[in-house]
Amino acid sequence: METLSENACFGGVQGVYSHASNSCKCDMTFGLFLPQEAQDGPVPVLWYLSGLTCTHENAMVKTGAQNWAAEQGIALVFPDTSPRGDDVADDDEYDLGKGAGFYVNATEKPWAPHYGMWDYVAEELPALLAENFAIDADRQSITGHSMGGHGALTLAMNLPGRYRSVSGFAPICNPTGADWGRKQLSAYLGTDETKWARHDASLMMRKTGFDGPVLIDVGTDDQFIDLLRPETLATAITERRQQATMRMQPGYDHSYFFVSTFMEDHVTFHAEALWT
Amino acid sequence: METLSENACFGGVQGVYSHASNSCKCDMTFGLFLPQEAQDGPVPVLWYLSGLTCTHENAMVKTGAQNWAAEQGIALVFPDTSPRGDDVADDDEYDLGKGAGFYVNATEKPWAPHYGMWDYVAEELPALLAENFAIDADRQSITGHSMGGHGALTLAMNLPGRYRSVSGFAPICNPTGADWGRKQLSAYLGTDETKWARHDASLMMRKTGFDGPVLIDVGTDDQFIDLLRPETLATAITERRQQATMRMQPGYDHSYFFVSTFMEDHVTFHAEALWT
Numbered sequence: 407m408e409t410l411s412e413n414a415c416f417g418g419v420q421g422v423y424s425h426a427s428n429s430c431k432c433d434m435t436f437g438l439f440l441p442q443e444a445q446d447g448p449v450p451v452l453w454y455l456s457g458l459t460c461t462h463e464n465a466m467v468k469t470g471a472q473n474w475a476a477e478q479g480i481a482l483v484f485p486d487t488s489p490r491g492d493d494v495a496d497d498d499e500y501d502l503g504k505g506a507g508f509y510v511n512a513t514e515k516p517w518a519p520h521y522g523m524w525d526y527v528a529e530e531l532p533a534l535l536a537e538n539f540a541i542d543a544d545r546q547s548i549t550g551h552s553m554g555g556h557g558a559l560t561l562a563m564n565l566p567g568r569y570r571s572v573s574g575f576a577p578i579c580n581p582t583g584a585d586w587g588r589k590q591l592s593a594y595l596g597t598d599e600t601k602w603a604r605h606d607a608s609l610m611m612r613k614t615g616f617d618g619p620v621l622i623d624v625g626t627d628d629q630f631i632d633l634l635r636p637e638t639l640a641t642a643i644t645e646r647r648q649q650a651t652m653r654m655q656p657g658y659d660h661s662y663f664f665v666s667t668f669m670e671d672h673v674t675f676h677a678e679a680l681w682t
Numbered sequence: 683m684e685t686l687s688e689n690a691c692f693g694g695v696q697g698v699y700s701h702a703s704n705s706c707k708c709d710m711t712f713g714l715f716l717p718q719e720a721q722d723g724p725v726p727v728l729w730y731l732s733g734l735t736c737t738h739e740n741a742m743v744k745t746g747a748q749n750w751a752a753e754q755g756i757a758l759v760f761p762d763t764s765p766r767g768d769d770v771a772d773d774d775e776y777d778l779g780k781g782a783g784f785y786v787n788a789t790e791k792p793w794a795p796h797y798g799m800w801d802y803v804a805e806e807l808p809a810l811l812a813e814n815f816a817i818d819a820d821r822q823s824i825t826g827h828s829m830g831g832h833g834a835l836t837l838a839m840n841l842p843g844r845y846r847s848v849s850g851f852a853p854i855c856n857p858t859g860a861d862w863g864r865k866q867l868s869a870y871l872g873t874d875e876t877k878w879a880r881h882d883a884s885l886m887m888r889k890t891g892f893d894g895p896v897l898i899d900v901g902t903d904d905q906f907i908d909l910l911r912p913e914t915l916a917t918a919i920t921e922r923r924q925q926a927t928m929r930m931q932p933g934y935d936h937s938y939f940f941v942s943t944f945m946e947d948h949v950t951f952h953a954e955a956l957w958t
Binding site: 413414415416417420467468470472473625627655657658659661662663664666667670 | 689690691692693696743744746748749901903931933934935937938939940942943946
C-alpha cells in the first residue's frame, strides 16, 4: 500500500492511498478520513460509495463529511467507483465502464477480468483497512449517492450483520426497471435477469429487508428521478414494514449541493447506530 | 447577466452567473450563495477571494461555507481570480496570468487591457450584486485563501468603511518581500516599488491598519509558508496594536482541508461583525 497524500483535517487526517487490488486486477485508490480518536484505538467506520463518473475524490472534497465524522469520532472510507488503468475495458458512454462499476462482479466479456467491484468493497478493502488502520470492523455502516446509494443498499441487504445502518442520497432504487441499471446489469452480468435481483435495492427490500435503520433522501427536483425510481423502494419499505425514514426534500436536485446539505443528518444517523 | 446554474443548498440557493465585465473586458463568472432569508429582504454578504489557479468554483464546492452562511443568514460571493478568454494574455507559469490576477489593476503590457481585478472586486461586482440580488451593501465583510487572503486584506485596508471585518486563510502577507508577489507586482504594475505598497498587507497594516476585527489562520505545516511570510504581518499587527486574532494551527497545510476545517470559525467571526 502506498500513501499518496495525508492532510490534517478537522483534527484528524484525510489520507489517500493506493494498492494493488486482487478483485480488480489493477491498482486502486481510496480516501480514508481518520478522526483524532483513531490515535488512541480503533474507531467505527462509515463507507461512502460514490456515483457515476466519480473517483474516490469527489465526495472526499465536496461533501464536508469530515466535519461531522470528526464530531462523532468515526472514520470515513471513500472507495473508487470502478477499476482503473489503460488495460481496463471501457465504454464511450459515461454510465458504463470506468467510473461506472455499479458495485457488481462482472461475469461477461469484456468486463469480467477487472470489474470486481462487489468483492472489492465487500471483502478486499475492508480486510485491507482492518489490517492497516485503527478501524473497528465490528462497527461499520454504509451510505452512498446515486449509483453509490444503490451499492450501499444492495451491499447492506446482501451482507446481513455487516453494517449497523444504511442510507442513501438519491440512490438508484430499482435498477432492473430503469435505464440506470438494465444497461449495466446486462453488460456486466448478462441477460439472465435472475442474476440481477440481488443487485436491486427494491427487490432486495421486498425479499430480505435490512436488520437496522434505513435513511433515504431524494430531492423533489432531482433531474434523474425517473431513473432512480424511489417510488419502488418506498413501496417495498412500507409493504415490508421496514424501519426506515424516506424524505423527499423540496427543491433539491441530484448535485453535491444536495448531498452536502444533508450530510450532517446522515453522519449523525449512522453515528447513533455505530455508537450503541 | 446570465444564470449558468442554480442549485438548492442548505435551504438557500447556490447560483453561478456570468456577465460582460467592463473592468476585465471579458465575460466573468462568479458564484453567489443566497440563504433562505434573502427571499424576505437584503442580507449581509461575505466575500471569499480564492487563491492561485482557482476559479469561482473551487471554494464554492470545497469549503462547506454555505452550511455556516445558511446558519448565519448571510450571502457568500465567490469571484473568479483573473480575466478569462482566448484573447486574454497568459503565462506558462501557474502563478502569473490567468488564475493569478493578484487583485490589482495591471498597468503594464501585455496585462493592462484585461487584468483589472481590483476594480472588478472593489467596484464592478459589488454594484452588479446590489442591483440584481437581495444584498445589503452596508453589511459586507471579506475573506480569502492564499492569494485571495492577500486580496481580502489589501482591499479591506484600502477601502476604509467598506468591510466590517476581514480574515485570511494562509494569506500572502508580504508580497513585496517574497516570490509570491515580487514577480507578479513587477509584471502587472512595473518595477516602481512605490506602486506596490498598497498591495502589501503587511505594509498596509503598518501604514493604516483596519478599523474592525481581523482573523488570520495559518497552518504550521503549510508547505508555502516561506512565500506567505505571516511573520511580517504578525509584527505589523502587534506593533500597531491592531485588534486581531492570528492563529498558527498545528499540523495543517495549505490545502482546502485546512480551509474547510476553519471555515465555521471564519463565517461565525464575520457574522458577528455583520449582525451588530
